[in-house]
Amino acid sequence: EVQLVESGGGLVQPGGSLRLSCAASGFTFSIYKMNWVRQAPGKGLEWVSYISSGGTGIYYADSVKGRFTISRDNAKNSLFLQMNSLRDEDTAVYYCARFAGDYYYFDYWGQGTLVTVSS
Amino acid sequence: EIVMTQSPATLSVSPGERATLSCRASQSVSSSLAWYQQKPGQAPRLLIYGASTRATGIPARFSGSGSGTEFTLTISSLQSEDFAVYYCQQYNNWPYTFGQGTKLEIK
Numbered sequence: 063e064v065q066l067v068e069s070g071g072g073l074v075q076p077g078g079s080l081r082l083s084c085a086a087s088g089f090t091f092s093i094y095k096m097n098w099v100r101q102a103p104g105k106g107l108e109w110v111s112y113i114s115s116g117g118t119g120i121y122y123a124d125s126v127k128g129r130f131t132i133s134r135d136n137a138k139n140s141l142f143l144q145m146n147s148l149r150d151e152d153t154a155v156y157y158c159a160r161f162a163g164d165y166y167y168f169d170y171w172g173q174g175t176l177v178t179v180s181s
Numbered sequence: 182e183i184v185m186t187q188s189p190a191t192l193s194v195s196p197g198e199r200a201t202l203s204c205r206a207s208q209s210v211s212s213s214l215a216w217y218q219q220k221p222g223q224a225p226r227l228l229i230y231g232a233s234t235r236a237t238g239i240p241a242r243f244s245g246s247g248s249g250t251e252f253t254l255t256i257s258s259l260q261s262e263d264f265a266v267y268y269c270q271q272y273n274n275w276p277y278t279f280g281q282g283t284k285l286e287i288k
Contacts, residue, residue, distance in 0.1 A: 107217075107225065107268055107279040123276060157224055166272035167215035169236065171224035 064088040064170045066158045071175030084141040084158030092136035095161040100154035148179045187280035193288040202283045204252040204269035213273035216254045220265045
């Protein structure tokens with residue numbers, strides 16, 4: 063069974079940093095492209111960042127470019143999101159989500175971790 | 182960036198009736214369109230990909246249609262567990278974008 067389990071969320075002050083993790087199991091993590099998608103309270107879904115299976119291809123949404131860094135450790139079946147210079151508008155549930163093989167829709171999602179940016 | 186527009190924002194339907202949700206793209210996305218269902222407090226779940234292919238385990242009452250810029254998700258006979266928020270997502274052009282969602286509520 064495919065499982066994605068996020069952790070690392072919490073309350074942080076504006077300008078602060080946080081590192082999210084996603085532990086993957088039930089599939090061969092190293093061959094799948096992965097993403098972070100977020101959802102502000104009461105709002106819709108926003109794609110945040112993508113990383114290729116080997117970690118060399120990386121993209122960011124304009125809203126987080128230069129502040130967030132995605133990475134992965136295939137030996138540990140883990141995905142990460144380093145978030146710096148956090149803003150109020152970064153408050154959201156952050157989901158780890160898998161791309162379906164060679165197609166760019168999200169076939170599995172984690173349960174999410176809440177990041178709250180507030181003073 | 183391709184803008185995805187869903188309508189209506191809220192749809193009120195009685196159990197057992199048919200629900201039709203729409204998604205429009207600001208430019209053609211071919212058939213690279215997915216639909217997701219999200220219930221309160223849960224992660225989104227993939228329903229449809231390729232505009233019309235049901236994901237594994239999705240009941241046959243869910244169907245998708247369309248191509249280019251106009252897409253439809255139809256739920257043929259609503260069950261109590263189908264009342265949720267539905268999102269479309271295009272994956273034809275980077276960045277891959279979502280619609281704002283349609284809330285399907287019990288009438």
